[in-house]
Amino acid sequence: MACLAAVATPSDLELRPGPADLRPNPAEGLACFADLGPRPGDPAPGTFEIVAEDPSSHARSGRLWTAHGPVETPCFMPVGTYGAVKGVLPEELRAVGSQIILANAYHLTHRPGAERVRSIGGVHGLMHWPGPILTDSGGYQVFSLRSLQKIDDTGVNYQTHFDGSAARMTPRSVLEVEAALGPDICMILDHCPPGDGARELVREAMDRTTRWAREAAAIRREILADHQLCFAIVQGGTDIELRLEQLESLAALDFDGFALGGLSVGEPIPLMHATLAAVAHRMPKTKPRYVMGIGTPADLLAAIRAGVDMFDCVIPSRHARNGQLISWLGRFNIRNGRFRTDDDPVDPSCACPVCGRFSRAYLRHLHAHNDALYVRLATIHNLYFFHQWVAAQRRAIRAGNYAAVAAALARVLEDQTHPHGSPNSE
């Protein structure tokens, strides 16, 4: 099937009125699926080039090379937990600007099974996505099954949420699963404590995470393929002292990148942003920095300013399914009755393939009928917006005008908080 970019007419791609310096760049956002993947002469996987740095903040833009091509950073990664971003074709993901997709080793281990995935060409063969893929270990999912897991110093026993069967996860088993799945970037096993955990619990989880990281660093080269990158995860909640302490322990280990885990797990948002601001720029400068599981447009702005390169979050896809559309005009609920006869696109300034032809009324109509086309269209719009939100910052860092663009984006968020008749005023 042709991708949406291929069937879009010139009028669909025409830029509509919007903040002049924030207009989507169709050449970047609607690039064709076929341009993904490696090319002869690519630098070695793991090569990370810093292309530009913003002098007024810690923001930076770079290029991470993987065995399936480059990732331009900062970069937002859509979440395809079990091998699909719900309802959206791979070529559509590419058409809205996706560069790299996240999948989850825990889910794929149990269904359809790591060896089964290996036999069909790994996660790339499973998903038919020729670009880079990152897999999370699934530790976060296991630790969130609180009553179903028992942790010790060498791993965690748990009952799967699929069928209640007993299973065990260790730093070695996670790498073995990722070796079978074959992603470009593998996350190691970490212990993510609850967001409301006491300091002692946070420290215990952090120390365990450090021990597991040492073990993973020591065995990754024997387990993973040479081209598979391996990222460590820093825990420590919102305790900056603990985060920096763990960072120091991990920075010298054999990893290709570093992530901040355990954020956006229920802590107050200003505290999360303060933690990012204090910790992100202290992460190794020459390696990619990834914050797991964030976030809202405001979170992404704060994280990029703090010096983060990569993000993943279910918000664009999950919110879409729940009727929440996110745009330059703010967030609004398509279920609202006033959209019944609203023939405007979701966002007249959005150049996504959905806003180019479908109205709010039509989307509301599809949602009311539980039509699968609604999920597909809403997810495509939301993902396009998130990619553009990040791409606007990536372009600005490279063009040397990030301070002005970041200020403009902050004003967009401020206007959404104090709407003047915009669709989010419900």
Ligand SMILES: [Zn+2]
């Ligand atoms: Zn749109």
